[in-house]
Amino acid sequence: MGEIRNSNQDDDFHPAPQWLTVSYVENILRQYKKDENLNVNDLSIKPATAKGDNYASIMTRIKVDYLRSGAKVPETEFFIVKTTYENDPFISSIFASYQASTTEMVMYDKILPKLTVLLEDTDQSEKIFAKTLHVDYEHSAIIFEDLAVSQYIIGDRLTGFDLEYTKLTLRKLAKMHAAAAVLNERQPGFLTKLDHGIFNRHSRGFSPMFESYMEMAAQFAGECPELGNVYEEKLKRLQKLIMEYTERVYDPQPGDFNTLTHGDLWVNNIMLRPKTEHNPLDMLLIDFQFSAWASPAVDLHYFFSTSLQPEVRITQQDALIQYYHGILVDTLRALDFAGYIPTLRQLWLQLEKGKFMAVAVSLTSQAIMLNDQNADADFNALMLDDERSRNFKKTTYNNKKLREILKHWLPIYNQCGLLDVQD
Template structure:
């Protein structure tokens, strides 16, 4: 089946309906070159979905929302919209627009196109079904921004989302690891995504979301006919860095395991994507610190969270999300003493969802969840090796992924750049070493 959402389809036609324009000589005030990818009818459709009938678009402007290194597959902008309603007074509202990057060459071109289709699929088709499961269980919807418009039209991909900053949500500093209070919020909400998808699959004839929506089975290894040859050099470069750290920092006992990992990282990645129920749910897929927003109380304690960027959503083990989260966003000082607590928090949240839905049986015990997590630590190692140099780099060190023509040459240069970065970024070296410490602690290397 074709899972590409279009302007004419999607769960909740109000997301994509093309209305007759009602405007007061509306105009865009241009501020940069990205405006050409945002069309007035898209802004209008988002406004109408948000505010309902009887609104009139007056003006709209665009401003930058992120800097280099914050996002690699799209451009993120804020849309500042002035509108009027029946009272004829002017009002303001803002939205966040995720705009597909154009001009990308090589590896990331195909992947950026895939990521936009995946996120449109999630917001347009899957999210309403997950929220329906939560509604049946008398629970609140998933903590994600509202989507007011989406399009996956070639070279014009765009998502127009709620601007959560207006409700006090903000991004944590990616160079500082998250503490236990942040972790609890994230483990609870990831459990709600996983559990609602577990319930949803029970209603499907195939019991498999990836058979209903084939994009959920499309990943780094199969997004194009040449995907494996393109991606393998990148993953080898990431794991070669771990080998070098082990050689220079005294982790001799890990070297055989790490060298095997570095020789076939994509094969190991693919093995971890193979999942068996009950550990087969919808995963967020991209659980690193920049993809979460938090709201804080007067004492600066996190009290609420919103998850962003479902561009790599997949069907897989929940432990894929959990190990990615742990090895990209928490220090060893946070994760090591609190792991069992975090997993208990996760299981309690998962249980609340499935028990609330007609007393459905919880599909796994705590011991089974812990075992699954431990079996997926190697996946977390791969994700940590790839993400941490991006998480902890300054904007000036962020790699240019728009013009990758020779994958092997680019990967070699990137490996050299990361090794050089390690010599002057001591936090990065500590975080990478801490991953190896966990490999030792959990006996992952055998």
């Protein structure tokens, strides 16, 4: 039996799970490699999530040295073990109400591999997701390839994506959306049961965060000379309606094109591989805790409103929707999809119908994602209504970049009637 070595076991990092042993990894590798006599010689464990980095999960890096049966030369592979962080009952109960951990395990175990296989048989084939090694429902854990070994990195959330990165993301997203529509056509009901997105009809656990950020947006508008009291009053009226109006975007409409959305598509949930002499530019989608069957408007408005460089969003959004649509249609046809394929105009109308998603995300999530002041940046600061929490939210709304973006987009939303109370 091989040995186990631990590193980075200090107070700043979450400790690795106790059940992550040599025998545990050996059994999983034997199944994955289809080799009952495979032996793990060495297991190196390195916690990858510092305390405060992530409130929903813990990442652990493992390096495995193993010997296949009959082989004389050992092999080495690197994996990530993702486990839920349930140390705080308050956080745990909210995420449980969204079925976040269960959704992601089902995605990596049952769905993403099937989407990959579907695409492999077409001329649209390319890698979109990390490869799943094992999903452990007992320990609520997912083991997948360590993308850092292949030089994948997370982009800069404070800068946002340029046009090239944006188009690459939309290409992969369109292929995921197309493959999911086809999978659900071939296995009816398989994906439609996933209905616990960030906005859904089962839980409003996040409503304190979204409603309090709408209040911050109203205060900002009232203090901003370019906006003023009219905007402040409109945003105050929307404060208690933000959950309902955004949930409507998620409600699958008969006659529309619906698919499995990523549900939380922004810079930090996209792994980038910069272009080098030996490798082309690439990206992969990660983190599927909030995937849900819905309109593609969910992913497109969320991504556009959180992750693009301001100039790209302002000048290129129409062209980017056309680009996404072209890839979507080509992939649906390559997969012999027999269902409804929207024309570009029909997709535009669907996105227009779901445009409140852009309002909600621009005024709330974007403030959190552009925050560059990390003191007090934790889940409790987002969810509670105490002095510390209110101060943190004020700090995020003092962000100059956020203010400039909102000064541009709020008048556009207002002209579209998106800031008015609807029936």
